Amino acid sequence: MARTPRATAIIGIGQTDWSGDWRRVRNGEKPADSVGYAAQAFQDALRDSGIPKSDIDGLIVGPTTAYERMGEVLGLNVRWGGQADAVQAILQAQMAIESGYAKVIALVYGNDQRSAGTQYGGPSAMGGQSFLSYVYHSPWGMTSQGALYALTLRRYQHERGLSEADMGQVAVAQRAWATMNDAAIQRKPITVDDYLQSRYVCEPLHVFDYCLVNDGGVALIIADAEYAERMRPDPVYILGTGRSDLNTGATSLEPRLTDYYLPAQQQAGTASYEMAGIGPDDMDVMLAYDSFSVHVPLALEGYGYCDVGGVAQFLTEKGIGPGGALPVNTHGGHLSESYMQGWNHQLEAVRQLRGEAGSRQIPGAQTVHYTSDVAGKCMSVIYGR
Amino acid sequence: MDIAPTPAPVPLVHDIPFWDSVKQKDLKLQRCADCGQFRYPAGPICAECNSEQATWERVSGKGTILSWVVFHKTYLPAYPAPHTVIAVRLDEGPIMISNLEGPEPEGSWIDERVSLRYSTMPDGVVLPRFELDRAAS
Numbered sequence: 001m002a003r004t005p006r007a008t009a010i011i012g013i014g015q016t017d018w019s020g021d022w023r024r025v026r027n028g029e030k031p032a033d034s035v036g037y038a039a040q041a042f043q044d045a046l047r048d049s050g051i052p053k054s055d056i057d058g059l060i061v062g063p064t065t066a067y068e069r070m071g072e073v074l075g076l077n078v079r080w081g082g083q084a085d086a087v088q089a090i091l092q093a094q095m096a097i098e099s100g101y102a103k104v105i106a107l108v109y110g111n112d113q114r115s116a117g118t119q120y121g122g123p124s125a126m127g128g129q130s131f132l133s134y135v136y137h138s139p140w141g142m143t144s145q146g147a148l149y150a151l152t153l154r155r156y157q158h159e160r161g162l163s164e165a166d167m168g169q170v171a172v173a174q175r176a177w178a179t180m181n182d183a184a185i186q187r188k189p190i191t192v193d194d195y196l197q198s199r200y201v202c203e204p205l206h207v208f209d210y211c212l213v214n215d216g217g218v219a220l221i222i223a224d225a226e227y228a229e230r231m232r233p234d235p236v237y238i239l240g241t242g243r244s245d246l247n248t249g250a251t252s253l254e255p256r257l258t259d260y261y262l263p264a265q266q267q268a269g270t271a272s273y274e275m276a277g278i279g280p281d282d283m284d285v286m287l288a289y290d291s292f293s294v295h296v297p298l299a300l301e302g303y304g305y306c307d308v309g310g311v312a313q314f315l316t317e318k319g320i321g322p323g324g325a326l327p328v329n330t331h332g333g334h335l336s337e338s339y340m341q342g343w344n345h346q347l348e349a350v351r352q353l354r355g356e357a358g359s360r361q362i363p364g365a366q367t368v369h370y371t372s373d374v375a376g377k378c379m380s381v382i383y384g385r
Numbered sequence: 386m387d388i389a390p391t392p393a394p395v396p397l398v399h400d401i402p403f404w405d406s407v408k409q410k411d412l413k414l415q416r417c418a419d420c421g422q423f424r425y426p427a428g429p430i431c432a433e434c435n436s437e438q439a440t441w442e443r444v445s446g447k448g449t450i451l452s453w454v455v456f457h458k459t460y461l462p463a464y465p466a467p468h469t470v471i472a473v474r475l476d477e478g479p480i481m482i483s484n485l486e487g488p489e490p491e492g493s494w495i496d497e498r499v500s501l502r503y504s505t506m507p508d509g510v511v512l513p514r515f516e517l518d519r520a521a522s
Contacts, residue, residue, distance in 0.1 A: 122460035123392070136426060137482035138392040139512060141464030147454055151472055155452035158495045203455040251426050252480040257451050257472055 003275050008097045009228035009235035010383070012049025012221030013347045014041045016110075018338040019185045021215050025115045031215065034065045038110025039073050041217030049221045051104065051231050056221070058102030060089040062109030062343065070108060078102065086342030087289070087372040087379040091241055093222040103224050109343045110217040118213070120145050133251045133375075146210055149292040150202040152256045157204065162297060164204060166312040168195035170293040171208035171335055173321030178332025180322070180360035185212055186336045209293040211334035218343035220350075236353045239278070239367070240382040242271025247376045255376065264378035265302025265371070272380035276367075280304045283382075284365040285352050286326055287345040289372035290333040296320070299371045300328075303380065322360070330360050345370050349383045389462035391510040399427035402441050410503045412513050413441040414479065425479035446501030447518065448473040451480060453494045463506065473499055473515055487516040 021031045032040065038061070046053060059081040061070040067083045080101040084092050086109070093105040111118075121144025134145060156162060172192055178184035190208065198206045228235035244267035246255040255261055273279045280286075280303060288299040297311040305326060306314035320328035331337045331348040338344060349368040351357045357365075370381045394404055399415070403426075406413035415427035418438035422431055430437050451472040459466045471494065473481045486504060490497045499515035506512060 132395065132426075135395050137470075138461065139394050139510070140470060140483050140514075141392070141456070141461055141468055142470045142482050143392075143460045144458075147456065147470065150454040151452045151470070154454060155472075155495065158452075158493060200455070200457040203457060248432055249480070253472060253482070254480055257480065 003094070003241065004098065005239045005275055005277065006237045007225055008094050008222055009225050009237045010220055010346070010350050011051065011223050011228045011232045011235050012045040012219070013350045014044025014046070014048055014219040015183070015344070015347055016040045016044075016217040018183055018214055018216045018340075022114070022185045022338075025215055030112075030115050032110075032112065034110040034112045035069060035073055036110065037112065037215060037217030038062070038065055038070060038108040038219065039217070041110065041219035042074055042106060042108045045106070045219035045221050049231065051221070056104050056106050058093065058096055058105030060084050060092055060105060060107045062086070062089070062111070062341070064109070064111045064113070074106070074108070076106065080105075085374070086346065087370070087381060088377070090222070090238070090346065090381055091243065091379065094238055094241060097222065097224045103227055105222050107220040107222065108217070109219070109340065111341065112215045113339070114213050114215045120213070121147065133253060136251050144202065146205055146292055147202040148253065148256065149294045150205045151253065152260060153294045154204050155257050156260055156294070156298070160309045160311070162312045164196060165192050166315055167204075167209070167293065167297070168192040168206075169315045170296045170320070171195055171206075173319070173324065174290070174329045174333045174335045175208075176321045177327075177330045177360055178336035180358065181331050181337060182358075184332040184337040185214060186332070205292065205294070208335065211291045211339035212336065214338040214340075216338055216340055218340050218347060220346055234354050234385075236350045237384050238381065239384040240272035240274070240276030240380070242268040242273075242275070242380045244268040244271070244378050245376050246378070250376050260298050260302070261373050261378055262302050262308065265299065265373060266304070268378040268380040269303040269371075272382050276382040276384070278367060278382070280369070283367050283369045284327070284362050285330055285349070285368040286328045287348055287368060287370045288329060288333075289342045289345065289370075289374060290329060290335055291339065291374070293335060295373060296328060298373065302373070302378070303369070303371055327362050330357065330362065342372055353383060353385050388507045390508050391463050391506045391512070392461055397426060399429060403427055406441065407503070407513050408511055410511065411443060412446065412501060413443050414477065415439050416442045423475075423477045423479050425481065444475060444477050448475040448481070448499055448515065450485075450494045450497045450499060453485070471499075471515065481513070483512075484514045485516065486514050490517065
């Protein structure tokens with residue numbers, strides 16, 4: 001069955017107080033657990049949607065909460081449900097609605113990763129054995145997800161001529177956007193010099209290349225288009241989606257070190273562009289999953305925003321920050337807003353398309369592209385009015 | 386003084402002969418008995434030709450550095466910062482993640498030729514590591 005553009009739309013978004021909870025956690029408080037953050041975000045999204053809870057007949061929870069418990073807490077006995085990461089959840093909701101398993105699906109994510117001291121490297125690395133490449137090389141001291149991206153970046157810089165100062169433009173641009181976002185945790189502007197002088201965590205990655213691990217929740221309500229149009233004047237449609245994976249050689253990092261996932265990005269991008277009937281030149285806003293800054297140049301090349309090998313020039317001459325030719329991660333991304341494992345990017349897409357992005361609003365934004373490249377999976381989602 | 390234990394390999398049943406060969410300082414990788422493809426990590430079938438037949442073969446120990454990083458944060462007690470990690474493309478094909486011992490190259494390490502050596506960690510664990518291949522031009 002062919003996928004249909006505009007068959008599904010987002011009608012509700014919600015989140016917790018990321019910066020407020022960040023301050024509380026730093027003061028030693030424990031504002032909520034993962035389920036609690038998710039529930040708060042759900043309440044916010046339900047209010048935003050204006051629909052009765054009884055209309056929700058599907059539920060997808062993030063990877064950090066148990067599905068059954070989450071459904072119990074929210075009081076949702078649904079026709080269809082499951083557990084998925086951010087972008088996979090969007091694709092699953094789209095598939096379930098298009099195939100008639102559900103009509104209105106709540107997507108809820110909550111994570112107490114900061115207050116719980118979740119480790120993304122070291123002896124108890126998060127995700128550890130479920131992602132073999134994250135732990136296979138620990139006898140040699142190779143641990144932490146950042147280190148995988150540092151290895152990727154070093155080779156990429158060598159092959160494609162991306163200097164450290166070029167790289168710094170990603171963190172600088174996202175911080176500049178974050179200064180216009182009250183929800184963002186880090187809002188102090190930085191310069192390329194600040195970046196270059198900042199400490200390394202795993203060289204060549206600086207501390208500003210790492211996401212801000214934080215507690216919080218995000219929720220979305222996705223419905224079929226007919227229902228969405230009946231309930232809201234401004235549904236945000238899913239125009240196109242695409243996915244492509246590279247798993248061969250994954251543990252030994254082959255896809256990361258030889259072609260930087262490029263073929264999978266190109267395939268996922270093309271599938272979504274064909275479905276939406278538009279391409280990279282038509283995008284008003286680009287949002288790239290950015291657990292580490294490295295994702296951004298890889299996505300700009302992989303999804304056709306610039307020539308392969310041309311991203312350094314693109315960053316310098318076109319620009320991705322305020323005033324740049326292509327606004328990228330206008331909420332500040334994971335680097336400056338909050339690390340919500342890709343879920344917060346979906347909120348920003350909706351806000352930009354509703355015209356609710358405040359001083360960082362891209363005037364008249366009609367299309368937003370979200371991309372994600374994590375652990376072999378490349379996914380592309382195009383949202384539009 | 387306590388000696389930090391070397392992080393244990395993730396226990397994969399197919400990898401047992403690999404770690405046994407390391408212990409004997411005679412590194413062997415799994416190789417498809419049908420198409421000849423080396424597998425690292427070892428696995429139950431050949432990703433290339435689907436064969437279930439495999440042998441264990443000694444590798445040349447020669448390779449080329451694909452990439453390298455320097456940890457400035459300590460994650461594991463056995464590896465206090467700063468410590469380096471390299472990705473080596475073995476001449477047989479697979480990529481091995483390891484460490485460089487001995488002299489370090491000036492500037493970029495990428496494309497430097499390396500050869501295998503065996504290191505004994507303070508807790509007695511033997512690890513396959515690499516050093517610059519001085520015989521290479």
